[in-house]
Amino acid sequence: MPEGFTVIAHKKDPSALVLVRRPPFDICPMCVTKFVVAAYCQATAYHFTLVSVYAPPHKPIEPVLQTLEEVVAMSRSPNIVFAGDLNAKHRAWGPRAGDDRGARVAEFASATGLVFLKDPESEPTYETAYASSWIDAICPRGGLHLAIQIGDTRNEKRKRLTRYAQSELLGALAQEPWFSRVTKSQPASSEALEYILAGFYRVFNHHLKRHLRPVKGRVGGRSWWTPDLALQRKCVNAKRRRFQRCADPTLRSFLKQDYSASLAQFRLRVKEAKRAYEAECHSACSRANISSQSYREAFGKTRPPRLLPPLEREDGTLTSTHLESAALLLRTQIAVDSTATDPLSHTVIRQLASAPYDSSAQDVPFTENEVSDVIAHMPPSSSPGPDFITPLLMKGLFRVQTRFVMFVLNAALRLGYFPHCWRTGRIIFIPKPGRPPQRTTSYRPICVNSVFGKTLERLLNGRIYYILWHNGFIHNN
Structure with a gap:
């Protein structure tokens, strides 16, 4: 994961996650399981709950929907957004006929007041030469009306x-x-x-x-890419098209072998170019500073931004917002200056500190x-x-x-x-x-x-x- 990103996900084999990078609001994780990740987000002018969900196709969808119902019940905000891959089909978010899983998702959305943003005539989730499928959905609650902008949403440049x-x-x-x-x-x-x-x-x-x-933002693109690699890729693509269009079985076998060898050689050159570029970058960083970014990444010294998780209270319950977690930390970890608990020595010191500073000895x-x-x-x-x-x-x-x-x-x-x-x-x-x-x-x-x-x-x-x-x-x- 690139530096600066924070991952909210289950520790063991997660199937759903939320990536965070310099959000303009505070985030408090509410529910973190293998298939459902929910986070409460709060700013000065708005607040909402974001839920990332994945329902595996080879398992029943009912446990996932039950977890989503629990998230809706514990949400501090009425504004809830669900997004994820449900592996369910329904005409509400796709042109194909629905299945039982899609019917269960539609019932859950109707019971919780969710609406489907995805247009049924939209592009499929994935598409191959033989099949296409619409199995993902974005569902906000009906009362939530927020403009969604794709891309860099920062109005002011960082300085x-x-x-x-x-x-x-x-x-x-x-x-x-x-x-x-x-x-x-x-x-x-x-x-x-x-x-x-x-x-x-x-x-x-x-x-x-x-x-x-x-x-200044980082320059995009692949710095290790060279014109020779671009030319070799064109040659490999030409051999692939020649092999796929050939109808003669004998010649097709020969062209396939030639294409496979060229593709393997091209992949090897790409791998070597990446390795050489990374080695040069790390060497340049080491020459400038031995404890540079390369050193921190190699030895696990990087420190990604952390989110304050739900904290356990004295009665065993967990906090549900970042403000509750911060207040609990202040109450339990920071000493409160109170005159009610002062011993005699502290009382004398407090009186001395509050007395007027008037002395002839300067x-x-x-x-x-x-x-x-x-x-x-x-x-x-x-x-x-x-x-x-x-x-x-x-x-x-x-x-x-x-x-x-x-x-x-x-x-x-x-x-x-x-x-x-x-x-x-x-x-x-x-x-x-x-x-x-x-x-x-x-x-x-x-x-x-x-x-x-x-x-x-x-x-x-x-x-x-x-x-x-x-x-x-x-x-x-």
């Missing part, structure tokens, strides 16, 4: 900040006059500092939006070398916080606007205030390997904070460690 655009962004920030004006002020309260940071993020987001570049302001050392030791591959400032951008911003960065960090130190915009983070739940996916204890939460906030936190930690070491509170070992 990203390239390395060149990042350098241009830093150049624009270096010439921005707002920084020189704001650094002449002296914030006297936490509200003033919050106001300055709000202005900074407005300026930064304005320039960031201007320098984002559209993501901390020494952060030095430029101190801040530069903290920023230089940031891992460059760390994820950005909600403000989309990466460690590389932070290093560049400190280089072009050193005075502003020092101004903000020292203002927070002088006021004894950690800004609210740096306290906000994104919580990501990482699955633990080898754990049951339906249990809440199988996920480890991490919080992605602002890089600005991480910088201030590490600066404060360094000051605290120095105080502990200077006063002998740290053991020598």
